């Protein structure tokens with residue numbers, strides 16, 4: 001029988017779980033809320049993973065999994081197998097790889113959700129469709145916040161889990177950020193910030209950036225200003241990346257990417273206006289959608305088995 005893998009993608013709001021075959025085809029994808037507010041968040045998580053995994057395996061026709069792929073949010077030390085810190089879920093220096101391996105008596109491939117979603121996009125998604133191997137790329141996930149996965153000369157840049165925090169680097173016009181710093185990109189360029197800033201400026205409460213985009217298309221000048229400022233801020237950060245690590249490709253994912261060319265076309269223009277001799281990156285949409293994390297967990301699980 002073909003080998004199978006048990007996969008988890010743990011975010012601040014929900015846990016996605018699935019089984020996969022040896023090619024990374026996902027089956028039995030489930031999504032449940034992440035248990036929060038428990039006194040021992042790491043134990044509570046592994047407990048929840050064990051329950052989910054046991055149910056998945058019991059209900060599946062695939063072979064018993066050979067390994068587990070586990071991705072978590074926050075600051076992640078992939079080499080040491082540690083969840084270093086998660087503001088949302090509350091653990092500090094939790095040996096999540098070891099704990100999960102003990103719970104399932106299986107090897108566990110462990111990684112960061114955004115980094116591995118980026119790796120999956122390069123392997124299966126946007127990167128794969130570019131035809132040639134992309135060695136220098138950035139995956140930018142723009143949703144409630146902004147996070148990035150960086151690939152330089154063919155390697156994922158992790159830096160003990162501290163690399164890629166692009167959402168918390170200052171941009172012109174940036175505002176005070178809940179992280180404690182001032183001017184962070186995500187205070188102006190995230191989908192969350194677009195909705196929040198439009199609600200404050202217009203007096204009309206909106207639930208998401210999609211409504212701001214609709215208002216802009218309907219001719220609302222406030223919506224246009226907020227949207228333009230977000231794009232300008234994201235373009236600023238991309239231009240900094242062009243000068244520092246010179247990505248050939250920028251893959252845009254997350255909720256805001258659903259705006260498609262309404263986001264990408266002005267973003268490309270704004271980035272171009274900030275570059276001179278720099279290498280201009282291709283700016284393309286992510287292709288794997290919300291399964292990118294699980295596909296990344298598959299890559300980790302395969303690594304752990306080998």
Ligand SMILES: [Zn+2]
Pocket residue numbers: 167168169177178179180181184
């Ligand atoms: Zn910040």
